[in-house]
Amino acid sequence: MNSFFTIRQEWWRTVVFLLWIIALVFLLLHQRYTIFLRSEFGILLGLGIVTLACFLLSGSLVAKSRPLGMLEMVRGCILILPLAYMLNSGKQGLDSNAFQNRSLGLPSVAMNTPTAVSPGTGEAPGLEQSTTMGADVDTGAEEKVLSAPAAPQEEVSMLDIYMNPKKYKGRIISVIGMFTKNRKVQKDFGEKAMVVFRFMINCCAADAIPLALIILESDQSEFPDNTWVRVRGVFELEKKNKDSIPVLKQASVEETKAPEIPYIF
Numbered sequence: 338m339n340s341f342f343t344i345r346q347e348w349w350r351t352v353v354f355l356l357w358i359i360a361l362v363f364l365l366l367h368q369r370y371t372i373f374l375r376s377e378f379g380i381l382l383g384l385g386i387v388t389l390a391c392f393l394l395s396g397s398l399v400a401k402s403r404p405l406g407m408l409e410m411v412r413g414c415i416l417i418l419p420l421a422y423m424l425n426s427g428k429q430g431l432d433s434n435a436f437q438n439r440s441l442g443l444p445s446v447a448m449n450t451p452t453a454v455s456p457g458t459g460e461a462p463g464l465e466q467s468t469t470m471g472a473d474v475d476t477g478a479e480e481k482v483l484s485a486p487a488a489p490q491e492e493v494s495m496l497d498i499y500m501n502p503k504k505y506k507g508r509i510i511s512v513i514g515m516f517t518k519n520r521k522v523q524k525d526f527g528e529k530a531m532v533v534f535r536f537m538i539n540c541c542a543a544d545a546i547p548l549a550l551i552i553l554e555s556d557q558s559e560f561p562d563n564t565w566v567r568v569r570g571v572f573e574l575e576k577k578n579k580d581s582i583p584v585l586k587q588a589s590v591e592e593t594k595a596p597e598i599p600y601i602f
Contacts, residue, residue: 346405347397353413354393360420361386369423371598372430373542430599431536433517433562436547495535495548496601498583502574510585511569512550513593516560522551525577529553531590533568537601548601551575551584560592567593 364370365382492511514533522530534549536542552568560566570588574581 346409349405349409349413350396351393353416354389354396356417356420358386358389358393360423361389364423368597371600375538375540375600375602376598378541431542431545432515433534435536435545436515436517436532436534436549437519439545439547494601495550496537498550498572499548502572502581502583505572506574508572509569510572511567512585513565513567513596514550515599516564516566516590517562526551526553526575526584533566533585533590535599535601539602542600545600549583551582552588552590553584554586554588560590565593565595566590 361382365379365386368376368379370379370382492513493505495512495514498505498510498512512533514535517532517534518530519532522532531552532549533552534547536545537548538545550568550572552570554570568585568588568590570585573584573586575584576582
């Protein structure tokens with residue numbers, strides 16, 4: 338009987354380590370970790386896999402044989418518990434529910450001389466205050482600030498607009514974001530007003546800041562919440578309570594494929 342429980346104790350330790358190694362390999366190979374983290378943090382997952390493998394190997398070589406007790410079993414279950422959350426989270430990152438919870442008012446941009454703001458400060462733009470951003474903010478490889486001459490229609494990111502709203506005022510632009518409807522927006526701009534938004538993160542989803550545009554005068558019927566859309570329209574700034582609200586007028590909205598990385602950096 339003791340031999341049986343000794344084997345069970347050794348198996349239990351091995352199972353816990355192997356489950357974590359398999360989970361991290363899965364997240365790394367399928368890029369699922371980008372739902373919560375910046376893509377650059379993939380190297381940390383790789384280091385975690387190597388570290389766990391080393392612990393598993395060293396534990397197998399030097400660990401003393403002990404009967405499996407209730408305390409060891411509970412500890413193992415606690416260590417496995419986060420894996421259940423990761424499996425339950427699926428592929429969906431921050432969505433309209435997070436946007437509603439993190440946005441306290443209308444989105445607004447600063448029209449004064451821009452200065453850099455770190456996304457990690459936790460100060461979300463549009464929460465009854467202006468957002469001040471400078472041109473030296475790094476937007477990542479896929480979200481570079483446009484510096485080319487104006488085109489009849491420009492594909493821009495939300496961060497480009499928040500960094501330099503005057504640059505795009507009166508121009509026809511195209512943006513990609515997640516669709517939702519917001520009661521505060523509808524109260525101030527009418528029942529047909531819609532919102533397209535994305536989250537900017539500095540480190541992980543916990544410090545995400547919502548960036549949003551209000552869609553006015555759209556020729557398209559509404560979409561279900563959390564639908565990824567491409568919006569084309571004339572960018573303007575509406576004044577509300579001394580704030581400059583970014584809006585798209587004469588807009589057309591069409592469903593589009595979700596980007597591989599949903600966040601802006």
